[in-house]
Amino acid sequence: MTVPSLQFLVFVLAGAAVFNVVPIRWRDAVWMVLNLAFIWFLSRAFLPLAPLAGFLLLGYLGTRLRPAWIPIALTLATFVWLKRYAFIPDSLLLAPGAMTVGLSYIFFRVMHLIIDAGQGAEPIGVVRYLNFTLNFPAVISGPIQRREDYEANDDLPLTLPDIGIAAWRMLLGAFKVIVLSKALNAWQTTALASLHPDMASSAKALAGAQIVAVYPLFLYANFSGYTDFVIGAARLFRLRLPENFDRPFLAANFIDFWSRWHISLSQWLRSYVFNPLLLGWMRRFRSARGKQYPSVVAFFVTFFLVGAWHGQTMAFLFFGLLQGGGVAGNRLYQLAMTRRLTPAGYERLSANPWYRAVARGLTFTWFAFTLLWFWSSWSGIRGLAVSLGFTASTLAALATILTASVLLAIPDLLGVAATRIQMAARSRYTRTAFASAMTLALAAATLVLQLASPEIVYQRF
Amino acid sequence: MPIQSQSINEPARIPAKIALVRRDLVLLPAIFLLTALILLTAGEVSARLIFPQTAMAEPCEYATSSGLRYHPGCTSQSKLWEGPWITEHFNACGYRGPEPCATLPPNTRRLVVLGTSTAHGTFVNFEDFFPTRTSAWLSARCGFPVDAQTLATEPVDLDHTDTRMAETLSLHPSAIALVIGPFDLVHQKDPPGVTDTYRQPLFARVIALLRQSRLFQITQYYLYRDPSFQVRAFLLNGDSAGYVREPLSPAWQQRVDAMGDLLGRLVARADGVPITLMYYPERAQTALAREAHDPPGVDPYAIGDALAGIAAQHGVHFVDATHAFAAADFDSLYYLTDGHPKAGGHAALATALEQSLAGQPAFANCRDK
Numbered sequence: 001m002t003v004p005s006l007q008f009l010v011f012v013l014a015g016a017a018v019f020n021v022v023p024i025r026w027r028d029a030v031w032m033v034l035n036l037a038f039i040w041f042l043s044r045a046f047l048p049l050a051p052l053a054g055f056l057l058l059g060y061l062g063t064r065l066r067p068a069w070i071p072i073a074l075t076l077a078t079f080v081w082l083k084r085y086a087f088i089p090d091s092l093l094l095a096p097g098a099m100t101v102g103l104s105y106i107f108f109r110v111m112h113l114i115i116d117a118g119q120g121a122e123p124i125g126v127v128r129y130l131n132f133t134l135n136f137p138a139v140i141s142g143p144i145q146r147r148e149d150y151e152a153n154d155d156l157p158l159t160l161p162d163i164g165i166a167a168w169r170m171l172l173g174a175f176k177v178i179v180l181s182k183a184l185n186a187w188q189t190t191a192l193a194s195l196h197p198d199m200a201s202s203a204k205a206l207a208g209a210q211i212v213a214v215y216p217l218f219l220y221a222n223f224s225g226y227t228d229f230v231i232g233a234a235r236l237f238r239l240r241l242p243e244n245f246d247r248p249f250l251a252a253n254f255i256d257f258w259s260r261w262h263i264s265l266s267q268w269l270r271s272y273v274f275n276p277l278l279l280g281w282m283r284r285f286r287s288a289r290g291k292q293y294p295s296v297v298a299f300f301v302t303f304f305l306v307g308a309w310h311g312q313t314m315a316f317l318f319f320g321l322l323q324g325g326g327v328a329g330n331r332l333y334q335l336a337m338t339r340r341l342t343p344a345g346y347e348r349l350s351a352n353p354w355y356r357a358v359a360r361g362l363t364f365t366w367f368a369f370t371l372l373w374f375w376s377s378w379s380g381i382r383g384l385a386v387s388l389g390f391t392a393s394t395l396a397a398l399a400t401i402l403t404a405s406v407l408l409a410i411p412d413l414l415g416v417a418a419t420r421i422q423m424a425a426r427s428r429y430t431r432t433a434f435a436s437a438m439t440l441a442l443a444a445a446t447l448v449l450q451l452a453s454p455e456i457v458y459q460r461f
Numbered sequence: 462m463p464i465q466s467q468s469i470n471e472p473a474r475i476p477a478k479i480a481l482v483r484r485d486l487v488l489l490p491a492i493f494l495l496t497a498l499i500l501l502t503a504g505e506v507s508a509r510l511i512f513p514q515t516a517m518a519e520p521c522e523y524a525t526s527s528g529l530r531y532h533p534g535c536t537s538q539s540k541l542w543e544g545p546w547i548t549e550h551f552n553a554c555g556y557r558g559p560e561p562c563a564t565l566p567p568n569t570r571r572l573v574v575l576g577t578s579t580a581h582g583t584f585v586n587f588e589d590f591f592p593t594r595t596s597a598w599l600s601a602r603c604g605f606p607v608d609a610q611t612l613a614t615e616p617v618d619l620d621h622t623d624t625r626m627a628e629t630l631s632l633h634p635s636a637i638a639l640v641i642g643p644f645d646l647v648h649q650k651d652p653p654g655v656t657d658t659y660r661q662p663l664f665a666r667v668i669a670l671l672r673q674s675r676l677f678q679i680t681q682y683y684l685y686r687d688p689s690f691q692v693r694a695f696l697l698n699g700d701s702a703g704y705v706r707e708p709l710s711p712a713w714q715q716r717v718d719a720m721g722d723l724l725g726r727l728v729a730r731a732d733g734v735p736i737t738l739m740y741y742p743e744r745a746q747t748a749l750a751r752e753a754h755d756p757p758g759v760d761p762y763a764i765g766d767a768l769a770g771i772a773a774q775h776g777v778h779f780v781d782a783t784h785a786f787a788a789a790d791f792d793s794l795y796y797l798t799d800g801h802p803k804a805g806g807h808a809a810l811a812t813a814l815e816q817s818l819a820g821q822p823a824f825a826n827c828r829d830k
Contacts, residue, residue: 159481160481161481164481164489428485428489429488429489429492432489432492432493432496433492433493433496435493436492436493436494436495436496436497436500437496437497437500439497440497440500440501444680447680447684
């Protein structure tokens, strides 16, 4: 069962109907049955689920084991083993076929429970544990929710407007994934196929810019579309999932970007990696100036892990280095500029529309560049570099920076009008009109063009 | 510096409680429908501009008490939205084609074609039209010229075909071919005018209007590119698919019997000229015939077998072109939404007819040597 798909929609609607009509005291049980049923649908056999079941059991026992570092180490090692990281010898790996879809997201929830239990959090019951870790709308690719947030946003009222908003999110998500991300994927694939050695440098640069710059847009449509869909689906079960995106391409620097992209992942790492590292290191520095530098290292480690988490190969480790390097470099630049211009002067510079436009363009281009190690391979990147050559590569980078700077400056250029447009777009009347248009587009895409729902890229992680 | 200070925005949260104004219960669905209506209308207008369509032979038609006829010497152009521009020329007798008709040249044998739209060559050029191909094929093999005249008219009036036998015999044919498809069998007994939209119930008229919309046709086109989709839809279509079921449904058996009556009347008026009944399949039937295994209860040759039986009763030759269609390049056979055979379909029709005629006494020496 893929998300979003007609099967998933039917599963959600049927499940939500049952969930909302049974007496309140049965809801946890119904929710658990649905969560387990969904996991079964992903595999349609019991044996491939055995490693996942073992991982969940280990996690549950880990919430009760002391000292906490033992279950933390065991859970981390089991996760790395089940995800078949490239550095593990083949002879130590399980035979292929184990169901690992969603394992990364389950891992974050389990790890959070173990760490918090070690810090004295209230023990969690079996049903609650399963419902939290296997929460089916968010099991495949998140968002990652912390237990306190899950419990604060569970069992909410469900009114007619809530259902309308949930339907809107699901429709928007399906549109982004099935129509928009498909179209962007086709655009990038066409540009990639069009590259050939006899092209002029300008044509190569144009193709290169499209290949690099369209992928982040595709990934955004694909992943944020999935997130929209599951947030809407979860709402029908009286659950509010956290948001994962906040207009990421409007970020004016790379640190800001990671507070707007895959928010639930960066927030989790902020809580369990960045903050403990920073606090631990800051205690060792006495001077105010010295206290500034641990943040650079903490940023690097945190976002190196963000990148490295995405895959099991050397390419993803390098992707992690680029993320960590980008964020750490950004932090160093901020510190240097603050020292040179004073904090107020740097704040004034950051507010300058021209500076902000170029900063957005650079941020977008850097992210697009790092994604080469995300969607391609070392040999693919080498092939692309050889095909483009130095001149076309440089022109492509400049074209991407320039185009992104201009396009991403539009909201600022529109000023008050942009706010008005945003307000109008949020009105329920406008959304209803958009919903109607998106329904037609989805019907055309799925019925007429028979486009299958594409794979959610983050499902692999 | 903690990372929180770097975050510009926390994501916008959905307000905990939103009130729904009562008027929204009407207003929101109305906006939804109105938007869909506006988009569909804009889509329909754009589709009609991008994919134009003009009716077949309309400027050359005129009505008579026994059906439509065409002005002698008239030429018209037509286009199906999914096909090329087609030129139609009518000879001095008002039959499609450039060949003279009034007198039969010496040593020439003539084939007269009767039927409805496919036998008229709807949406195919004259050089692709099956009688043109068949007469050329026979001429090349028989050692004497063979010409073909088609008396078929585009609108449906199959049951009146026997009223044209005097006109047919005046052309001195060596063979007469009556070409029919499933659509003709369904409509053969309808009195004139019964299918006029004004007599249909409102719901049926709305459905007919929607089916004629260009957006519907474009949708159908994309869906039918996958023949299995069309087959699934076809088999779910009740009695419309009754002719590929074994045994034939009572309604389809009645239609076959009615065709038997028509054949009886034709033979009685044919003055000994041999008649060939040629049946051609619709696209879904051809798709079924191409499959190695039929779905349970389905036989794509059931209607052909039944027609062969009644043709034999009346001493009429029978050709089931389903075999030729099943063996041909599938994508070249039909217009997807209109359903008429295109050039490849007419080539299959010609192949089937040639094989049958070459076995008849008038063309006895014309088999492939």
